[in-house]
Amino acid sequence: MSSATRSFTIRVPATSANIGPGFDVVGLSLSLWLTLSVTLSSGSSPIYVPPKITYTGEGADEVPLDAYKNLTTRVALYVLRCHDIPSFPSHLSIHCHNEIPFGRGLGSSGAAVIAGVLLANHVCNLNLPIERLLDFALMIERHPDNVTAALVGGFVGSYLRELDDDASAKASVPLSEVLPEYPADAGPEWGLDPPPPVPPHGIGHYVRFGWTDAVKAIAIIPRFELSTAKAREVLPQAYSRKDMVFNLQRLAVLTTALGQSPPDPELIYEAMKDRIHQPYRKSLIPGLPEVLALTPSSHPGLLGICLSGAGPTVLALATHNFERIAEDAKRIFKEANVDVDWKLLELGEGSKFEETA
Ligand SMILES: Nc1ncnc2c1ncn2[C@@H]1O[C@H](COP(=O)(O)OP(=O)(O)O)[C@@H](O)[C@H]1O
Ligand SMILES: N[C@@H](CCOP(=O)(O)O)C(=O)O
Secondary structure, three states, rough: OOEEEEEEEEEEEEEOOOOOOOOEEEEEEEEEEEEEEEEEOOOOOOOOOOOOOEEEEEEOOOOOOOOOOHHHHHHHHHHHOOOOOOOOOEEEEEEEOOOOOOOOOHHHHHHHHHHHHHHHHHHHOOOOOOOHHHHHHHHHOHHHHHHHHHHHHEEEEEEEEEHHHHHHHHHHHOOOHOOOOOOOOOOOOOOOOOOOOOOOOOEEEEEEEOOOOEEEEEEEEEEEOOOOOOHHOOOOOOOOOOHHHHHHHHHHHHHHHHHOOOOOHHHHHHHHHOOOOOHHHHOOOOOOHHHOOOOOOOOOEEEEEEOOOOOOOEEEEEEOHHHHHHHHHEEEEEOOOOOOEEEEOOEEEOOOEEEEE
16 A cells, blocks of 8 residues: 655744734734644555644643644644544644744734644645635634734734624634534544534635834733733723724824834824723733833834733834843833743744645
8 A cells, every 4th residue: 555745834923913002903923933844644554543743832831732632733623524524634743833922912822723724724625715714713713813913924904794693693603612622532523413613704804004124023021821811801891982082093093104114103102002901901910001101212212012912911113222122121020020031023924834745
């Protein structure tokens, strides 16, 4: 019996969502990566061999290596099952190398979800267009900001289409039905009845904004995790008109201002302020108000400063003076007993697929 091997890599960037006023709307991709190196052998044995996962980098001590428990492979399995493919092909090996820290507001779960959607697409040659890949990702991450930026790259704005009643019901099934908890002894056929909820078409829509290369991102990353779910629980259900208008005005300006050359610190600093999520998340992140109080006049080169995603990472956009901005933010966090690491990052590309053999 002959055997053939196919190998490919999938690279998905970290993201920073919200950028101040764009809660659940804007995101940008950053130069930190989740990389999957995938090998698929076939034909040498008739016995089904389940997927083998190995993992290095961020999260290596906590991530499950069972394909029915790991977020990336569970997402891939969901996509396969929506295409009437009950399980992974035999003899699949996946090595994940992850540079994106967990639970810090840098889109680790969004990257894992996009990696899973792309894994299914390429392992079984589904040839799904970008829009359909996004539909699957949005059945899992219900806000579009991270997953869209992780998939297409750049500085991106997105919205969820208003769905008709039928599509809306399909798109709002509980996550437990999209990604069921597999029991320890689950075989490849487990969970096929009832079949998984197939996403409606065209859930998410996006546009890429301009971005000036002079703008770099300093990620100031506290050494503690804050789950996105917990950081969403503290948000109110309703907002005043005044606060909504405050954010809308700034968001409209910000999406163009970050593409202008040279970038205008006065315009951008004010445009990165927010009243929809940051004020409510302060209680979860000691030192946050003090760090957000750095300004372009106290720190030349700084353009604006905000919470990255749901936090606790702070994102400072700047053109120069990176070390001073970062070290001062680190010192301020330290005064609140929070240790941080910082990284100077670039606006990243979107997800990449490369056939290696
Ligand atoms: N590469 C990965 N592989 C498997 N699971 C992951 C991966 N990245 C993130 N996760 C899961 O997502 C969780 C973090 O998600 P979340 O709370 O949304 O924070 P973040 O802001 O990092 O996206 C992790 O605790 C882990 O369970
Ligand atoms: N808009 C979301 C973004 C969450 O991003 P993450 O990187 O923290 O997962 C929110 O603010 O809740």
